Amino acid sequence: MAASGAARPFRDLDKIAAMRPVTMARAAGAFWLATIVTGMFALSGGRLGNAANLAATVCYFAATLLVYALLKPVNAHLSLFAALFSLAGCALSVVISLRLAVVPVNPLVFFGVHCLTVGYLIVRSTFLPPFLGVLLGIGGLGWLTFANPAFAARLAPWIILPGIIGEGALSLWLLTRGVDAARWETKAGRPGT
Numbered sequence: 001m002a003a004s005g006a007a008r009p010f011r012d013l014d015k016i017a018a019m020r021p022v023t024m025a026r027a028a029g030a031f032w033l034a035t036i037v038t039g040m041f042a043l044s045g046g047r048l049g050n051a052a053n054l055a056a057t058v059c060y061f062a063a064t065l066l067v068y069a070l071l072k073p074v075n076a077h078l079s080l081f082a083a084l085f086s087l088a089g090c091a092l093s094v095v096i097s098l099r100l101a102v103v104p105v106n107p108l109v110f111f112g113v114h115c116l117t118v119g120y121l122i123v124r125s126t127f128l129p130p131f132l133g134v135l136l137g138i139g140g141l142g143w144l145t146f147a148n149p150a151f152a153a154r155l156a157p158w159i160i161l162p163g164i165i166g167e168g169a170l171s172l173w174l175l176t177r178g179v180d181a182a183r184w185e186t187k188a189g190r191p192g193t
Contacts, residue, residue, distance in 0.1 A: 016065055016066060016069045017069050017072075019069075020181070021070065021127070021178070021179050021181045021184040021185065021188075022178035022179060022181050023178075024066055024069060024070050025066075025070055025174045025178040025179045026174060026175055026178050027062075027066050028063050028066035028067050028070055028174050029170070029171045029172065029173070029174025029175030029176075029178075030171075030175055031059045031060070031062040031063035031066065032059070032060070032063040032067075032167060032170065032171040032174070033168070033171040033172065033175060034055075034056075034059040035056045035059040035060040035063060035167075036164065036167055036168060036171060038052045038053075038055040038056035038059060039052070039053070039056040040052075042056055050097045050098075053093060053096075053097045054093075054094065054097050054098075056093075057090045057093045057094055057097070060086065060089075060090055060111075061086075061087065061090050064083050064086040064087060064090070064114070065083070067079075067082075067083070067118060068080065068082070068083035070179070070184075071118065071121040071122070071125065072188075073125075073184065073187040073188035073189070074121045074124050074125045074187065075121060075124065078117055078120070078121055079121060081117055082113070082114050082117035082118050082121070083114075085110045085111075085113040085114045085117070086110065086111060086114035088110045089107040089108070089109075089110030089111045089114065090107075092105070092107040092110065093107045105147070106146040106147070106149065106152075108143040108146040109143065109144060109146050109147045111140075111143050112140045112141065112142070112143030112144035112145075112146070112147075113140070113144070114140070115136050115137065115139050115140030115143060115163070115166065115167065116136075116137050116140035116141065116144070117140075118133075118136055118140075119132075119133040119134065119135075119136035119137030119138075119139075119140060119166070120133065120137065121133070122136065122170075123137075125183075125187070126180070126183045126186075126187060127179040127180040127181075127183040127184040127187065128173070128179055128180075129173070132166075132169055132170050132173055135162075135165060135166040135169050135170070136166040136167065136169075136170050137166070138162045138165075138166055139162045139163035139164070139165065139166025139167055140163075140166070141162070142159045142160070142161075142162040142163050143163055145159050146159075
């Protein structure tokens with residue numbers, strides 16, 4: 001029984017991988033946009049802020065899995081690399097929100113690596129516009145400044161703006177336009193659907 005429970009996340013990844021590319025892209029956009037919206041409420045602090053941060057983390061977790069599957073045809077290793085950094089950031093966010101431990105690094109640093117890598121993959125893809133990858137990469141550089149809290153504090157609140165623009169643009173594009181399905185299918189080696 002434990003073995004079947006342990007295998008469930010892998011079945012879920014198989015379900016994601018079997019989705020049509022436009023559906024996968026729109027779902028990723030919806031979850032990423034939900035992350036941004038709930039993340040804004042998380043800035044309020046207190047109980048509402050913690051609850052919003054947990055909701056944002058759940059949404060980002062889902063977006064991460066979808067984006068991983070979406071960009072896997074571009075470069076499977078880099079897509080996995082990006083996903084692992086995002087999932088590590090999600091785990092740290094939960095630890096911080098639930099006050100389970102003092103974490104010496106801001107989870108935004110991990111999300112910065114995720115955004116930079118995903119931005120690179122988008123630029124290299126043929127099924128999404130390169131400018132989205134550039135905007136996301138710039139946002140990722142902004143998140144990386146949180147590796148040095150004093151430096152990030154000097155740049156606040158402006159340092160958050162590139163992330164909101166990059167992630168917001170990608171979210172809205174995925175949600176409204178999706179991807180060029182024919183090019184994605186070619187890259188993935190799947191027959192068109």
